[in-house]
Each structure stands twice: as structure tokens, then as C-alpha cells.
Amino acid sequence: MELKDILAISGQPGLFKFIAQSTNGIIVESLADERRTNIPASSKVSSLGEIAIFTEDEDMPLSKVLDALFAHTAGKETISHKSSPDQMKALFAEVVPEYDRDRVHVSDMKKIISWFNILVGAGMTRFTPEEKAEKENNAEK
Structure with missing residues (x-):
């Protein structure tokens, strides 16, 4: 796992691992509890590799x-x-x-x-x- 694949999402606590692109946004997995969720394309997402x-x-x-x-x-x-x-x-x-x-x-x-x-x-x-x-x-x- 590389830092560029780790995401901080505005309005969401914790960090997430990028899993895949979806039709409405991206699919991520929480590093805390490994739950997967779909994040809409309208959300502000930052890769830790770019900070x-x-x-x-x-x-x-x-x-x-x-x-x-x-x-x-x-x-x-x-x-x-x-x-x-x-x-x-x-x-x-x-x-x-x-x-x-x-x-x-x-x-x-x-x-x-x-x-x-x-x-x-x-x-x-x-x-x-x-x-x-x-x-x-x-x-x-």
C-alpha cells in the first residue's frame, strides 16, 4: 500500500484506501474498520501522496x-x-x-x-x- 492510494475525504473521519472507480464516484475502504463505501464524485478527496x-x-x-x-x-x-x-x-x-x-x-x-x-x-x-x-x-x- 502506497501513500498515493490513501485518501482523506472531506466530511468523513479517518483515512481510506482507494479500491476502484465506480460510475458515480469511487469505491474506498476505511483503514479503521475495512468497510467499503461509495464516495460520490462531488466529494472533496485528497490523496496523501499529493499533500x-x-x-x-x-x-x-x-x-x-x-x-x-x-x-x-x-x-x-x-x-x-x-x-x-x-x-x-x-x-x-x-x-x-x-x-x-x-x-x-x-x-x-x-x-x-x-x-x-x-x-x-x-x-x-x-x-x-x-x-x-x-x-x-x-x-x-
């Missing part, structure tokens, strides 16, 4: 943020998305020290922390696609 956060230099893909969180927590779930704003800001300062403090809001941190905990709970351990990770490793050499 990035603001940093001081350039936008950082969500996959890199999630990989940094995974390394920071040693593969375990992190603090709750219901933690205090100060705790969330402290966590982000440790994990992504260059995040833009003016444009990344607590609500954004809350979503990312919630998504991370859902993904780790669903057994996901790699967030960067393998081909992209190989290209980055070759570029560094």
Missing part, C-alpha cells in the same frame, strides 16, 4: 514528514491528536525543525498526527515510494 507542508525553504512532502515521525517514534504511534497545542508544536519542532511556524497551524498538525497514528495502526511502515527513495539515495551519492 505537503510549508517549511522555511520549500514545501516538504507529507511522506517525508511521516517518515521523520516514524523514525522519531521508533515505529510506534505518537501523541494523540487531542493533545495540547504546545505538545503538538514541540513534537513538530523536534521532527521537522524547519517547518514554517506562521503557515503550519495547529489544525494541520492535528490532522498529520491523526493520520500518522491511523497509518501506523494499519501496519504501514514505509511512506516514501521505493522508486522515489532510490532516486533520492542515488542523487545524494
